[in-house]
Amino acid sequence: MKKIILTGDRPTGRLHVGHYVGSLKRRVELQNSGEFDDIYIMIADAQALTDNADNPDKVRENIIEVALDYLSCGLDPAKSTLFIQSYVQELTELTFYYSNLVTVSRLQRNPTVKSEIQMRNFEASIPVGFFTYPISQAADITAFKATTVPVGEDQLPMLEQTREIVRKFNQTYGDTLVEPEILLPDNEACLRLPGIDGKAKMSKSLGNCIYLAEDEKDVQKKVMSMYTDPNHIRVQDPGQVEGNTVFTYLDAFCKDEYFAEYLPDYANLDELKEHYRRGGLGDVKVKRFLNAVLNEELSPIRARRKEYEKDIAYVYDVLKAGSEKARAVAAQTLEEVKASMRINYFDDEELIKKHIQKYQK
Numbered sequence: 001m002k003k004i005i006l007t008g009d010r011p012t013g014r015l016h017v018g019h020y021v022g023s024l025k026r027r028v029e030l031q032n033s034g035e036f037d038d039i040y041i042m043i044a045d046a047q048a049l050t051d052n053a054d055n056p057d058k059v060r061e062n063i064i065e066v067a068l069d070y071l072s073c074g075l076d077p078a079k080s081t082l083f084i085q086s087y088v089q090e091l092t093e094l095t096f097y098y099s100n101l102v103t104v105s106r107l108q109r110n111p112t113v114k115s116e117i118q119m120r121n122f123e124a125s126i127p128v129g130f131f132t133y134p135i136s137q138a139a140d141i142t143a144f145k146a147t148t149v150p151v152g153e154d155q156l157p158m159l160e161q162t163r164e165i166v167r168k169f170n171q172t173y174g175d176t177l178v179e180p181e182i183l184l185p186d187n188e189a190c191l192r193l194p195g196i197d198g199k200a201k202m203s204k205s206l207g208n209c210i211y212l213a214e215d216e217k218d219v220q221k222k223v224m225s226m227y228t229d230p231n232h233i234r235v236q237d238p239g240q241v242e243g244n245t246v247f248t249y250l251d252a253f254c255k256d257e258y259f260a261e262y263l264p265d266y267a268n269l270d271e272l273k274e275h276y277r278r279g280g281l282g283d284v285k286v287k288r289f290l291n292a293v294l295n296e297e298l299s300p301i302r303a304r305r306k307e308y309e310k311d312i313a314y315v316y317d318v319l320k321a322g323s324e325k326a327r328a329v330a331a332q333t334l335e336e337v338k339a340s341m342r343i344n345y346f347d348d349e350e351l352i353k354k355h356i357q358k359y360q361k
């Protein structure tokens, strides 16, 4: 069986370092491993509209930002197909058919959707499109017969829902769809990177992000304002590392080699944590180190972005070509789905012959 990747992001803002460690970095590694037959990376504009229906311009303006972030992180259009969701109309049709296989109560149990509804104050009136977006995600994944979906932890319930839909579809209509596997980050800190405010998840919608394209000065300001251990008041106080955002970010980004360069008194992160726990290590010193680490990671991304920003027409060409290719693939799957569901009447000569005979008598 072919090995195929599908993943993507909502164009609701620029991409942030949570996206980077949660999914983007892994995608680039997988792309360059040469182990996959096809890689599809989707800018999920239709999904973004499910909770931004009144603000289409936000979505429209952010497609290019997400595409620039992709290219600057190292996604290569020669190896990965970058495309826009709404261009692939077949996805909407698949969503419509799959929605017959899912119950309202099953959707209500989805913990990610539950917390997102709460976050957006949708409790009193949930847009139907938003409520059912896990079904449209199943369409996105299955349209490309994806075997592997590299994403952050918040996507676990979506993948579970997709796998259920695939099983139900195949049981009901015969083997047609491929059951995908989720690929989560290995590093625990990257599963769900917290925001700079210490909130559970860095998210465009919460405004607690460090963006990939942000300049050095702004990153520094954000790092210096980051949430740490509220009980670590004086330098000599013992501090807590667990739940301390600065240390979570170090867990996500730090490599031993950065100590030799920026903090040679320590050999590695364990030693730094140990000192913090003991007391005698100030937040400012740790934050300065984190700032240096983030800069090391982000400066090549920033530099590549500057290059791509000079040729926006090229970026649009990449998206257009990718969208056309993706559409052809999804159209093929839709044809197979419709044949399995027995809604391909005009292709079925037997059916037409049978009905002719029925009324000839």
Ligand code: ATP
Pocket (backbone or CB within 6 Å): 008, 009, 010, 011, 012, 018, 019, 021, 022, 023, 150, 151, 152, 153, 154, 155, 190, 191, 192, 193, 194, 201, 202, 203, 204, 205, 206
């Ligand atoms: P929105 O607030 O609009 O939902 P978002 O910041 O949650 O935006 P998405 O576009 O929904 O971003 O998510 C894109 C991908 O990035 C998904 O695979 C998701 O799991 C991953 N991701 C998003 N935020 C984080 C995070 N804080 N830590 C790890 N992975 C993340």
Ligand code: MG
Pocket (backbone or CB within 6 Å): none
């Ligand atoms: Mg999200």
